[in-house]
Amino acid sequence: MKYLITIVGPTAIGKTALSIDLAKYYNCEIISCDSRQFFKEMNIGTAVPNPEELASATHHFIQNKSIADSYTVGDFEKEALLKIEELHKNNDYVVLVGGSGLYVDAILKGFDEFPTIDPSIREIVNMNYEKLGIEYLQSQLELLDPNYFKSITIDNPQTLQNPQRMMRFVEVCIGTGKPYSSFLNQKKNKRNFVPIIIGLEAERSIIYDRINQRVDIMIKQGLVEEAKALYNQKELNALQTVGYRELFSHFDGEFTLAFAIDEIKKNTRRFSKRQLTWFKRKENTKWFDYLAERKEIIKYIENQTPTI
Secondary structure (H helix, E strand, O other): EEEEEEOOOOOOOOHHHHHHHHHHHHOOOOOOOOOOOEEEOOOOOOOOOOOOHHHOOOOOOOOOOOOOOOOOHHHHHHHHHHHHHHHHHOOEEEEOOOHHHHHHHHOOOOOOOOOOHHHHHHHHHHHHHHOOOOHHHHHHHHHHHHHHHHHHHOOOHHHHHHHHHHHHHHHHHHOOOOOHHHHHOOOOOOOOOOEEEEEEOOOOHHHHHHHHHHHHHHHHOOHHHHHHHHHOOOHHHHHHOOOOOOHHHOOOOOOOOOHHHHHHHHHHHHOOOHHHHHOOOOOOOOEEEEOHHHHHHHHHHHOOOOOO
């Protein structure tokens, strides 16, 4: 039997440290599924593991792409599953860690299959978006798939502000004449491993304090300078993320630096709340306090694996 020890939880909760400790204990390697840490140009603002952490256990999918590359969650699913299969040839365990819920789901259960959409429809949707803005996409999705629009409004509202994903929803609706949601959950994707899902949590006040401290550390480490070096590429999708977006507004003269830093903290706190909402819905997750002893977590893992 092959196992994928999956560590989830909000940002700044200590997932990286736990993943390294477990990788050492099981003498195995780590798959990162933090969608912000894929990009080599983004270092400080994505809390990439430091050189000592990277050296203490073998990591995959850390700074392996450029922000200019087109890289989708579907691409990650294919590449990561191949890597996990390769690693399982030599070890019964692999550790998967990250706070990107969509990417975790891609590995654990996969995605649904959608029909090919006529490129001309995509072009029309894109043109209308450029003319009318994100409101056009929102109104179209609400009209064409009201149930799905309602569900993401409640469960994942930031998606409504993501033009790439919203255009995809709308083009599928228009191109097929069916609601986007009708193509969801059509099949079960077979996986050649058993997931053991571990969640880390803490009181909200503790999480927020840890986030605030992390942002202060990032600023001291040079986040402002890192964002400034990327400013002329700010329109790239990879840079539409917390920590960079707020500093770009500062460089544009919209925010003072102090206000931008406060916005980073606030938006990261909001992001952490959405992460917890996403992961708390996941079945078969064992939640531990972020200060739980490692032996307690290892004991749980051992109880999930049959003895030989």
